[in-house]
Amino acid sequence: MTQKSPLQKTATSFAEESADEPHHEGGFRPDFDIDLTRGGPRYGEFIEEVRTFMDRVKAALPSEELVAEVIDELKVLNAKLDEVAIDEWRAPSGGRIDLPARGNITLPPYEVDDAGEEGVHARLTFRRYHLGGNNAAHGGQVAVAFDDLMGMAGALGSKGITRTAYLTVNYRAITPLDTELKLRSWVDRMEGRKVFLRATLHNGETLCAEADGLFIKLKPGQP
Numbered sequence: 001m002t003q004k005s006p007l008q009k010t011a012t013s014f015a016e017e018s019a020d021e022p023h024h025e026g027g028f029r030p031d032f033d034i035d036l037t038r039g040g041p042r043y044g045e046f047i048e049e050v051r052t053f054m055d056r057v058k059a060a061l062p063s064e065e066l067v068a069e070v071i072d073e074l075k076v077l078n079a080k081l082d083e084v085a086i087d088e089w090r091a092p093s094g095g096r097i098d099l100p101a102r103g104n105i106t107l108p109p110y111e112v113d114d115a116g117e118e119g120v121h122a123r124l125t126f127r128r129y130h131l132g133g134n135n136a137a138h139g140g141q142v143a144v145a146f147d148d149l150m151g152m153a154g155a156l157g158s159k160g161i162t163r164t165a166y167l168t169v170n171y172r173a174i175t176p177l178d179t180e181l182k183l184r185s186w187v188d189r190m191e192g193r194k195v196f197l198r199a200t201l202h203n204g205e206t207l208c209a210e211a212d213g214l215f216i217k218l219k220p221g222q223p
């Protein structure tokens, strides 16, 4: 039997604890179905190849001929994937919590080391396709990482599904590419549906960025 990751364990208890919450079709849906078989055992490898492709695109100076060749090959692949398009709730992207960044290609690949009511500890690496300038990560990509992992801490800390009301990021030092960084997010305080969160991003001892945000616990049915 394969070992469960910290996020899988937490997600299982989160799903059990929120089972009594009224069923609703809003937000990110607390009654999500954890099905790690979707996309098959090689789905993670597939996502990693897509990420590598984005790195290569960002780094390439292709000839006109190579651009034409890649367009033709991509058209074939896009047509194949278009045939199996499905709604967001059943697509493995974003729901494969056994994979880096839940198999979501638009998130920087992170691995969750610990996740619970006390907060989330994750390792993440920005890479070529996250480049802002001069070998540093794009500030928007840093904000994406904070939004997702603060959203996760907000969900676990409030035992509900939250949406970002505001997110303030302070950039303290250059965030390097191709370097394993540590992101920590946690609930600072709660006032009713208002969940105030904080987060930090470190490269070793260096604080690259920190964030504070307000996430609102969604009401049943709220989009």
Ligand SMILES: CCCCCCCCCCCCCC(=O)SCCNC(=O)CCNC(=O)[C@H](O)C(C)(C)COP(=O)(O)OP(=O)(O)OC[C@H]1O[C@@H](n2cnc3c(N)ncnc32)[C@H](O)[C@@H]1OP(=O)(O)O
Binding pocket: 007, 010, 011, 014, 028, 147, 148, 149, 150, 151, 152, 155, 156, 162, 163, 164, 165, 166, 193, 194, 214, 216, 218, 219, 222, 223
């Ligand atoms: C283990 C696995 C677990 C699952 C993991 C899943 C991870 C997924 C993570 C994904 C994460 C990705 C996450 C994403 O990216 S979510 C996507 C980005 N966010 C949005 O699209 C949200 C858009 N906005 C809205 O939907 C609504 O405005 C919300 C829902 C936010 C509030 O509208 P709602 O009608 O519900 O509430 P309300 O207006 O009565 O306000 C309520 C209270 O809040 C106060 N307030 C509101 N806004 C602000 C503000 N800007 N500054 C200061 N205060 C503000 C307000 O004054 C009031 O306070 P009070 O008067 O009561 O004192």
